[in-house]
Amino acid sequence: MGGKINPKLLAIAGVVLVALIAFGAFAVHRTQLSNRLLLTAADQVPNDPTLVKYAHQVAAPTYAKTCAGCHGLDMKGAPALGAPNLTDKVWLYDQGNVSDIERTILYGIRSGHAKSRNITDMPAVGRLGVLKDPEIRDVIEYVEALSRQPHDAAAAQRGEALFKDRGNCFDCHAPDGTGNPDYGSTDLTANTWTYGGDRNTLFLSIRDGRHGKMDAYIGKLSFAQVRALAVDIYERSHKPTQVAAR
Numbered sequence: 001m002g003g004k005i006n007p008k009l010l011a012i013a014g015v016v017l018v019a020l021i022a023f024g025a026f027a028v029h030r031t032q033l034s035n036r037l038l039l040t041a042a043d044q045v046p047n048d049p050t051l052v053k054y055a056h057q058v059a060a061p062t063y064a065k066t067c068a069g070c071h072g073l074d075m076k077g078a079p080a081l082g083a084p085n086l087t088d089k090v091w092l093y094d095q096g097n098v099s100d101i102e103r104t105i106l107y108g109i110r111s112g113h114a115k116s117r118n119i120t121d122m123p124a125v126g127r128l129g130v131l132k133d134p135e136i137r138d139v140i141e142y143v144e145a146l147s148r149q150p151h152d153a154a155a156a157q158r159g160e161a162l163f164k165d166r167g168n169c170f171d172c173h174a175p176d177g178t179g180n181p182d183y184g185s186t187d188l189t190a191n192t193w194t195y196g197g198d199r200n201t202l203f204l205s206i207r208d209g210r211h212g213k214m215d216a217y218i219g220k221l222s223f224a225q226v227r228a229l230a231v232d233i234y235e236r237s238h239k240p241t242q243v244a245a246r
Contacts, residue, residue, distance in 0.1 A: 034058075034224045037231075042099040045231050052235060059232035062225045066217070075236060079196040082212040086233050090192045092184040093117050096237060102230035108216035109184070116216055120172060120183050126207030131167050133207070139163055140202045146177040147191040 033054045037045065045051050064073065070083040077085040084092065093109075094100035107115040125131050131139065135158075142159030144151035163169040163177075172185040179187035186194060195201055195210060217226060 030054075037224060037227055042102055042227065042230065043097050045098055045227070046234060046238075052231060055228040055231035056235070058225060058228035062221065062229055063232070066221065067229070070214075075233070077194075079193065079201070082195050082210065084194050085192065087236050088192060089237055090187060090190050091181065092179075092186065092194070094181050096234065098227075098230045098234045101233050102226055104214065105221075105226050105229055106216065106218045109212060109214040111214060111216040113216040113218070117184055120185075121212070122172075122185075122205060122210035124207065124209035125167060125169075127209070131162060131206070133203075135159075135162055135167070136203055136206045137199075139167055139169065139206060140199055143177070143188050143202060144199075146188045147197065148189075149191065149197075 033051065036048075037051050037055060040048065040051060045055065063075075070081050071077055071086055072083075075086040077083045084090075089096060091100070093104060103115075104117065107113045107117070109116060110118045110121065123130075126133065126136055138155045138159035139162050140159065141151045141155035142157075142163050145153075145156040145160075163173075164175060172183050173179055173188055174185075177188035179185045191197065193201070194212065195205055221229075
């Protein structure tokens, strides 16, 4: 004859079974959300609150491990590294849609990948002899004027002529200084700066040039992680109040 079943063991077995069932259901639910995230058109994901919430959950640990080292835990960027602020609506490339952000994460900037964003960079205007140091400082005054900062009006007038002619600055930054999202050139009227907008930093940028890089994460992150990051960055830059409330 068999012995009696221990009620405590039976209870423990019941708890374990319930936990396994719950875990399995949770795993299935997460898989379904991941599939929905990838099957939904990238720029339509922000219209689905459930997918946005899921993207935030996936993106948080991925961002902390992969992106925060350059862009900061607060996503505010790091001028010393040339890592832009991800929480505003100013974008170097394209318009900052989910699909635009996703492309940058996948292929990087001057990363060496064939699909990376690498049309041009900031040439060393001073070191190449295009402009002399005093002329660079005149152009800086014009840039300060474009960004509605205090400036020397006479120097800015000289700088404008150089900007639109011999300095060839207009070719990338546009004649009105608003930049070109195809090139990734800065909007000089927005007063938001990748490397810093003080006169000394601007002088270094113009004299020595800039050659910012970002790794390509295709093959390093899953497509779900990339999509989740793109959605989360989009949300934080376009709907900061809603994201903070989650």
